[in-house]
Amino acid sequence: MAFREIDLNMGPQHPSTHGVLRLKLAVDNEVVLRVEPVLGYLHRGMEKLWESLTYTQVVPLTDRLDYLASLSNNLAYCLAVEKLAGIEVPKRAQYIRVVLAELQRLASHLAWTGFMANDIGAMSVLLYGFEAREDILDVFEEYCGARLTVHGIRIGGAVRDLDAPLIARIRTVLERIPKRLADIRALLDENRIWKERTVGIGRISAADAIDYGLTGPPLRASGVAWDMRRDIPYSSYGDFDFEVPLGANGDVYDRYLVRLEEICQSIRIVGQALDGLPDGDCAARVPRILRIPPGEAFHTIESPKGVLGFTIRSNGSDKPERVKMKSPSFINLQSLEHMCKGNLFSDVVGILGSLDIVLGEIDK
Amino acid sequence: MSRLAKSLKSFFLVDMVRGLAVTLRVYFSRKVTVAYPEKVKEPAPRFRGLPRLYRDEQGEPLCIACKACQRACGTNCFDIEGKKEEGAKLMRPVKFDWKLDRCSFCGFCVEVCPTNAIRFSHEFRLTGVRKDGLLFHLDEMYLMGEDLQDHLCGGCRRTT
Amino acid sequence: MTPFVADVLIPVGKIVAVILYPMIMVVVMIWLERRVVALMQGRLGPNRVGFQGVLQPVADAVKLFFKEDIIQRQADRFLFNISPVLVMFSSLLAFCFIPLGEPLRFGTYTLTLWIAESPVGLLIVLGLSTISVFGVIFGGWASNSKYPLMGALRSVIQILSYEIPTGLTVLTVAFVARSMDLVEIVRRQESSGVWYGFLMPVSFVVFWISAVAETNRAPFDLPEAESELVAGYHTEYSGMKFAYFYMAEYAHMVLVSSLVVILFFGGWLPPFPGVTALRFLHAVPGFVWYLVKIMFFLYLYVWIRATFPRYRFDSLIRLVWKWLIPLSLANFLIVALVRYLL
Numbered sequence: 001m002a003f004r005e006i007d008l009n010m011g012p013q014h015p016s017t018h019g020v021l022r023l024k025l026a027v028d029n030e031v032v033l034r035v036e037p038v039l040g041y042l043h044r045g046m047e048k049l050w051e052s053l054t055y056t057q058v059v060p061l062t063d064r065l066d067y068l069a070s071l072s073n074n075l076a077y078c079l080a081v082e083k084l085a086g087i088e089v090p091k092r093a094q095y096i097r098v099v100l101a102e103l104q105r106l107a108s109h110l111a112w113t114g115f116m117a118n119d120i121g122a123m124s125v126l127l128y129g130f131e132a133r134e135d136i137l138d139v140f141e142e143y144c145g146a147r148l149t150v151h152g153i154r155i156g157g158a159v160r161d162l163d164a165p166l167i168a169r170i171r172t173v174l175e176r177i178p179k180r181l182a183d184i185r186a187l188l189d190e191n192r193i194w195k196e197r198t199v200g201i202g203r204i205s206a207a208d209a210i211d212y213g214l215t216g217p218p219l220r221a222s223g224v225a226w227d228m229r230r231d232i233p234y235s236s237y238g239d240f241d242f243e244v245p246l247g248a249n250g251d252v253y254d255r256y257l258v259r260l261e262e263i264c265q266s267i268r269i270v271g272q273a274l275d276g277l278p279d280g281d282c283a284a285r286v287p288r289i290l291r292i293p294p295g296e297a298f299h300t301i302e303s304p305k306g307v308l309g310f311t312i313r314s315n316g317s318d319k320p321e322r323v324k325m326k327s328p329s330f331i332n333l334q335s336l337e338h339m340c341k342g343n344l345f346s347d348v349v350g351i352l353g354s355l356d357i358v359l360g361e362i363d364k
Numbered sequence: 365m366s367r368l369a370k371s372l373k374s375f376f377l378v379d380m381v382r383g384l385a386v387t388l389r390v391y392f393s394r395k396v397t398v399a400y401p402e403k404v405k406e407p408a409p410r411f412r413g414l415p416r417l418y419r420d421e422q423g424e425p426l427c428i429a430c431k432a433c434q435r436a437c438g439t440n441c442f443d444i445e446g447k448k449e450e451g452a453k454l455m456r457p458v459k460f461d462w463k464l465d466r467c468s469f470c471g472f473c474v475e476v477c478p479t480n481a482i483r484f485s486h487e488f489r490l491t492g493v494r495k496d497g498l499l500f501h502l503d504e505m506y507l508m509g510e511d512l513q514d515h516l517c518g519g520c521r522r523t524t
Numbered sequence: 525m526t527p528f529v530a531d532v533l534i535p536v537g538k539i540v541a542v543i544l545y546p547m548i549m550v551v552v553m554i555w556l557e558r559r560v561v562a563l564m565q566g567r568l569g570p571n572r573v574g575f576q577g578v579l580q581p582v583a584d585a586v587k588l589f590f591k592e593d594i595i596q597r598q599a600d601r602f603l604f605n606i607s608p609v610l611v612m613f614s615s616l617l618a619f620c621f622i623p624l625g626e627p628l629r630f631g632t633y634t635l636t637l638w639i640a641e642s643p644v645g646l647l648i649v650l651g652l653s654t655i656s657v658f659g660v661i662f663g664g665w666a667s668n669s670k671y672p673l674m675g676a677l678r679s680v681i682q683i684l685s686y687e688i689p690t691g692l693t694v695l696t697v698a699f700v701a702r703s704m705d706l707v708e709i710v711r712r713q714e715s716s717g718v719w720y721g722f723l724m725p726v727s728f729v730v731f732w733i734s735a736v737a738e739t740n741r742a743p744f745d746l747p748e749a750e751s752e753l754v755a756g757y758h759t760e761y762s763g764m765k766f767a768y769f770y771m772a773e774y775a776h777m778v779l780v781s782s783l784v785v786i787l788f789f790g791g792w793l794p795p796f797p798g799v800t801a802l803r804f805l806h807a808v809p810g811f812v813w814y815l816v817k818i819m820f821f822l823y824l825y826v827w828i829r830a831t832f833p834r835y836r837f838d839s840l841i842r843l844v845w846k847w848l849i850p851l852s853l854a855n856f857l858i859v860a861l862v863r864y865l866l
Binding site: 006030117120121122123124126127128131187188191193194196197344346347 | 564566745833838
């Protein structure tokens with residue numbers, strides 16, 4: 001039986017591509033044969049720009065990479081600089097960074113849940129997820145004044161200390177989130193339509209996931225137990241007791257469950273960090289103009305999207321010679337074709353959503 | 365769970381009814397929406413609104429044209445020139461051009477200022493209709509509220 | 525009463541009412557949908573245009589009225605123009621046979637609250653409402669574009685597949701009522717004292733699910749969802765033509781809700797029509813009860829839209845052919861058997 005191949009374009013402007021992503025699909029009747037992502041619509045020349053800024057001036061620009069989880073980007077870059085320059089971060093500052101990074105993970109995953117559900121049609125979950133996220137953004141606003149491009153983690157520590165009213169506020173927020181999460185779960189977890197759209201869709205096996213370099217929740221949903229926070233701890237993550245949720249099938253449903261469970265685990269981590277906050281400074285004394293002797297350092301963290309890393313090469317001046325960012329969304333996007341092959345093209349939206357990509361991070 | 369229980373749950377649409385119950389409960393709950401522009405949600409004390417220049421209690425400008433902000437800024441927003449008058453103790457700016465379209469609201473200028481002259485205000489209504497509304501000269505750096513809106517929007521005063 | 529009034533004025537008045545009634549309900553629905561969906565999502569929805577936003581539909585209509593009417597150069601102009609009309613026409617025409625309440629008596633004259641009563645009214649209404657399929661397929665074809673055509677094809681398959689459980693479940697009602705006349709069905713529910721929705725809940729639920737699918741509403745709205753790849757048969761329409769499709773969808777929803785109310789929930793009857801203790805409920809006119817019940821089902825439409833994700837197209841078709849049709853067949857056999865034995 002002859003088949004007809006149709007080329008479909010899911011253009012850069014599309015409500016469900018999570019940014020300006022162009023997907024060139026080749027479908028046979030309804031089944032997807034090939035997916036080719038076309039990138040670069042959000043390219044701003046960040047890595048080149050950073051070569052003309054001092055190490056400190058780069059930090060606010062890293063906010064704009066993964067703009068839904070800006071503190072993670074700050075953290076990854078600052079850790080890489082500190083590794084290169086040999087700066088030691090005080091213990092209290094490390095705990096504060098953990099609190100901020102985990103709150104940011106909560107915010108990112110709540111936003112993801114909203115967008116994913118909206119793509120599949122459950123519009124109310126978008127609003128519920130964002131209402132829960134508002135509480136966290138209000139905490140960031142009280143902490144350092146910005147909600148989205150937070151710039152709260154600096155080279156050497158955090159921008160300011162957590163005082164008692166703020167800690168109390170964070171604890172209240174942590175109590176409110178599980179209730180909203182219960183609402184979202186009641187709407188989606190057991191819902192037969194949600195399960196039809198997500199169970200068995202976009203499968204990737206553990207071996208293929210490792211081959212493609214998949215990281216983050218999609219990797220863990222395929223059953224590979226790799227989480228940077230537990231396996232190569234940074235910033236005192238080794239002090240905390242938390243579980244790393246794993247999935248069994250590597251489909252969209254498992255990725256959804258893994259991220260929801262990570263929300264619960266993040267709440268645990270923040271609670272432990274606030275309980276055990278040691279005394280000390282909130283940041284090391286670092287000069288505003290850092291001059292770092294020649295060298296190269298690479299540091300990775302577990303951002304909400306996956307493993308995020310920065311390679312920095314210094315040449316003795318106050319500006320980096322080369323900064324290379326390894327973005328998880330860019331690498332995860334490679335596996336899109338593998339996941340979509342054989343599925344219907346109505347599922348492409350769902351699978352793309354489950355990867356949780358942010359174009360700012362992909363295109364830099 | 366036994367297969368019979370599962371089938372019954374599926375036949376009687378239990379999962380659907382649970383979802384409907386959630387949306388119905390939210391329907392009757394109190395909404396957190398703030399009726400902007402009649403009511404405005406007050407930003408947090410540290411909110412990073414539009415950077416403004418400030419004066420001290422006596423009304424004297426605080427800025428001493430040290431250009432620390434210009435050096436700290438990563439996006440070249442500032443263009444400052446200072447002059448020390450004969451017999452004056454401090455230098456004063458004679459030119460202070462600041463571009464809103466370049467500002468990334470990072471806060472370095474605020475952090476480095478030795479006299480606390482430039483600070484974040486709580487102004488978040490930052491839309492303008494003309495390109496020169498985004499450039500602020502020395503006197504315009506002190507504008508707030510409705511005067512600021514006039515500068516940004518050319519004084520049309522059509523909305524609040 | 526002069527023959528002129530009785531034979532000309534009153535029927536013309538009824539026709540005007542039949543056209544106005546769905547249009548007014550459409551206006552109400554636009555507002556209801558926006559407000560209720562918003563409130564269920566934790567936000568307020570339109571509340572500025574008029575008191576609590578009731579003039580929002582007027583604002584929408586004015587906006588759509590002033591939009592440019594774009595027709596592509598290679599589109600089939602005749603079909604392109606006629607499809608919104610067809611879809612609207614089918615929904616409105618079926619309203620002629622929908623009874624709204626008990627006939628009102630003015631002295632010697634009885635005013636019937638319907639334009640026409642037919643012994644096969646049920647069949648006629650179902651048949652007329654299916655004419656909208658033509659509008660959909662013409663619209664998709666005439667748009668001369670890949671995506672509307674695919675959306676139109678999917679829409680048509682969906683509507684035609686879901687006609688089958690619809691037909692089977694209304695047949696159970698016709699069986700029990702021993703009539704296909706809509707007025708007669710309501711009268712039967714009055715005399716038997718129980719609404720058919722409680723007598724045959726499976727019929728009601730299957731009919732309701734099929735009805736939601738017929739009107740292309742969530743969770744069966746893949747052919748017209750914005751976030752999907754294929755945007756649906758009305759992609760290329762703008763301005764007033766698009767408004768027509770939009771209004772026709774709402775009018776169809778009102779029609780389907782009317783059918784549900786008449787067939788399964790006693791039409792214009794108050795609750796518990798047989799119980800003498802609740803006779804006082806009869807003081808409220810029949811069509812008020814009818815309106816209340818319709819509003820409940822329209823609200824249910826919106827409630828469902830705000831809650832559930834969307835079915836993928838093949839799941840949708842699998843649902844009807846593997847589950848709803850066997851279920852409605854089994855239901856029909858059981859009802860027929862019980863009716864025969866009793």
